[in-house]
Amino acid sequence: MTKEEIKKDFLAYADDDSDVLFESNGDVMYFKNGTEQICRIKTNNEGNSIVEYQGEVLAYRTFIAKHLAKLDLFARKIIEKRKGLDEFVDSPGILQTGHYSIDGNALGLLQKECDEFLEFGSKINFITADAGHGKSVLLKQFQALQAERYIKGESNYLFWHVDLQGRDLVRLGEAIMYDLGELRLPGLYYPSIINLIQKRFMILAIDGFDELAAEIGGVKAVSSLSSFVNEMAGQGTLIAASRRTFFDTHDYIKRTTLLKNKVPYDINFNELKLQNWTKKEVISYFSNLAFDEPEKIYDAILSEVHEENHPVLTRPFLLAKIATAVEGDLNKVTEFFSCKCSSNESVSYIVESFTKREVDKWKGVDNKTGQPYLTFEQHIQLLATIAKEMWDAQKDFITIEEIEIYTVLLFDEWNIEEDLRQIIVRIVGSHAFLIPVNDSKMNARKFDHVEFKNYFLARALAGLINESINTGNISKLKRFLYIEQLPDSVAMYCFNYIIDLNKNIQKLIEYFKAMIDSEWKPTYLQLNIGTLFPFMIDKIDFKTPIYFDSKVNYSSLIFENKKLCNITFENGTFINISLRDTILDNVHFKKCDFNEIRIESASRVLFRDVSILDSNVTSIVLLRDGEVIEVAYSPHRINELLTINGIKLIDGNTIIDSDITAIEKSEFKKTLSKFILKFNKMTIQYEKNIINEKYLGNNIHLLLEEIIPLCIDYKIIEVIETKQSKQSSTTAWRLTVDMEDLFKHDGIEGNHPLTKFWRGVNEK
Template structure:
């Protein structure tokens, strides 16, 4: 090791940049935690770097991990403060890397992903699933297991779970330092964590990346993660967990500038997708809870929901709340499901059942009256008020004192007797839906899960809609929609509780239009109305066509699982719109802008009398079971794909007919497209890996012998040299043009090198 490399390591851990001195004989003096230390660095006859410290000799890497970083103490802090769950059940999962998809269990695949470091590169793994599928529990469990393995000498690295959910933080570095403070662990700094990751002593798991995005904006959040990846300098592994509603791996690659520049680092982007629980996991969970008749309880639940794929049986968090409610008593199952809610909105089952339990529990606190202190509706109103106040204040927690204040403000409206008010105030801070934030903030409360907060926020929003219609005044509604980006689930729950929606739809659309017409700059209003509109339209059946022509942003997954009919969207901006299990009937998009339309061909997508008129469509992405099978950026290819999917393109009252016949692509073009799209998963591809792993299928020889030379000839890819290519004695390739730019010229008749490239491809 050179002096500069050693100095860089020490500077990551010492108290101050000036607190490290090097002598020519190898002595190093440094200050750590306010104390002066001296060690001597030497090289033995085998060429290994040795550190003499406190009359002992250590290999250099051991000195870094055991003394400068003190990872043994770090591991014990994790074991002490962040224990795993005894009732943990491993979920089914799919690991997708650049080479293949692997089916297995989440914990096993996560350990595999973490244990297998890249020798000459870095690895970023996204853990994706919808809310309630157990991402956080998985990361916490593996953190605890890995700390135990480290202490026992069974592993050389620690897994550190940093939870961003519910924190008022605006930078990733702040979150890391805040978490170190919570662990009460001194002597590590942000540069220390980067150094530990690079040396493979630590894997950082960022949980709630979508929370960071909501706090500081999606682009900035992606930039923050991208900066962290750059600081890793092509070394180590990073885990980032997020709901699918925020992004998937493909979206991340497109958003970040990481691949748009010729980065010198070899980076692989993998994805661990958590799958729904099956009967096997449910029975195992009930068994771990020591329920007497797990299968009998499962059958009782199934008889109520009539579908083994119902969210209550497939989402671990919802099942855990159900288990708490029935407490192993099969007779309680029918009572739990007495609230008949929409099966796609199963959080409502949990909320309404637990609210009924609270009504009964509070009645038992004082037996004088025998009546509940608060009715079911009053509990809902109280929790909705709290959720709205948290929304207004942009906070994810609330003090007990504030809860008491909002309760007092509702007493007069509810006509609560003076004698009962003191009792209610005494117990309101221990509501089942509002547990303490953590052991260090016992005076503050939060909703146990974000979906609970979203449900009560939706109830508050529904009240604002009802009040607006009743008073014909939308001021409060507009103020609410200004504050932050609205989660999709709030929009999903909200319109179940808006009164007479069919009768009032035109009035609500009028309010939306009036709000937007008064705007002169972009705010959350355009995005939030764009989120609400598809969910609202999905709830009603228009007898006559309507048009919504205000300038609104529609984004991401809001059109998934929708049936929309007899509507014209005009002047809208559609961002990464996903059409999965989507039915559009007599729907027109006029003067709209689409940056990307994603169509999941393996799902139920039905388009009848659908047209895109005088609009711009920048790209089409076709997927099959979540995997990208084709990307189109050129106008001719976009027209052909839309027409093939029964979507008409019109311009100036004329239908645009495709100029190319959409035929089956040649094997050559299929193989080339697959090869190019692999650069979405890895920044660099190696010839030996392609030959050995066969991850490009049966056309491997075609790719190596014909496709790669063509791509090099037209400067689509370039040959580079990396540590791995030298070590493996193989050739390495990197994409030398922007992927979007590349596909844009497919089918375009222009004098451009990329046009010539595609002409050569299409002739094969």
């Protein structure tokens, strides 16, 4: 090791940069936790760095782990403060890398991903799933198991789970330092963590990346993660967990400047997708809870919901609530499912069923009325009030004192008897849906799961909408929508509770238009109305045509699983719109902007009389079972793909190339596209890997002998030298142009070098 490398290591752990002294004989003097320390660094006969410290002779890496970082203490703190779950059940998962795709158990796949460090590069793995599929539980469980392995000497790295959910923080660095404080680990700093990751002593798992995005904005959040990746300098592994609604791997690459700035680091981008639970996982979970007849409990629930893929049987957080309710008693299953539970409203059903149980659980009865302390509606109103106050304050927790204050404020409205008020105030902080934030915040409460918070926030929003309909005053509703970006699920639940939605739909549309028209700059209002609108019209009968021309932003997955008809959107901005299990009938888009339209070809997508008129479409992404199979940026190819999928692209009064038929791409072009799109998964590609993986089948020779030389000639890619290419005696290539800019020139006229490149490709 060089002196500069050693100096960098010590500066990452010392109390003060200026207090580190390096002598020519190898002595290093530094302060750690306020105490002066001295050690001597030497090179042994084998050429390895060793450290003499307090009478011990240690390998240099051992000295960093044991003395500078005190990882043994770190591991014990994790075991002490962050235990795993006894009832943990591993979920099915799919690990997708740039080299292969593997099905298996999520815990095993995560361990495989973490154990297999890249020798000469860094690895970023995104763990994705919809809310309630157990991302956080998986990370916490692996953290605890890995700490135990480290203490036993079975592994040489720690896995550290940093949860951003419920944190009043605005930067990733703040979250890391906050978590170090919670674990009570002195002597470690932000540079220390970067150093440990680079030296493969630690893997950092950032949970709730979408929460950080909600705090500081999606672009800033991605930039924050991108900056962290750059600080890793091509060394170590990072895990980032988020709901599928926030981003996918392909989208993350596009939203960073990592590939645009010719990053010198070899970075692989992988993804672990958590899948739905099956009968196997459900029965294992019931067995872990010591239910006497787990299979019979499963069959009883299945007979009530009628579908094996019903959310209450596939989403762990919903199943956990049902398990709490039925307590292993077959008779309680029928009682719990006394009403029909549809797939789309499973969260609402669980919440309302538990609220009814809470009503009964509060045993006290008003002597005058013969009723429980609080009715079902009062429980809902109280929790909706709490969710709204969290929303207004932009926090995911609330103090017990605040809960008591809001309860007291509702007493007069509810006409609660004076002698009952103190009793209710005393027990309201222990509500079934509210749990302590953590061991250091026992005086504060948060919702048991983010989806429960979203449900009650939706009830609060529905109350504001109903009030606006009744009074004609939209000021409170506008203020609510102005605060922050709404989660999709809030919009999904909300419109189940709007009074006479069909009758009032036109009135609500006018309200939304009035809010937008009164704005003179972009705010969350445009984005939130864009989120609400598709869920709102999904609940109506479509007998009356809908026309909406406000300048609104529509984003992400809000058009998935929708059947919409007789609608015209005008002046809308559509961001990363996903058409998956989507039916559009007599739906038209006028003067709209689409930055990206994602079409899932393996799902049920049907477009009848759908047109895009005088609009801008920047790109089309075709997927099959979640895998990107084509990305189109050129106007010619965009029009081809839209037409083939039954969507008319109209410019003025002219339908553009309406007689287009599907044209099979040449093997040359298909192989080229696969090669280029691979740069979405890794910043550098190696000849050795291409030959060994054989993902191109019989076209490997075509790629190596014809396509790559053509790409080099047109400066699409360049040959670079890396540690891996030197050691493995292989060739490495890096993309030198922006991928979007590259594909945009396919099929257009002109003399631009990229246009000439595609002209040559299309002649093959």
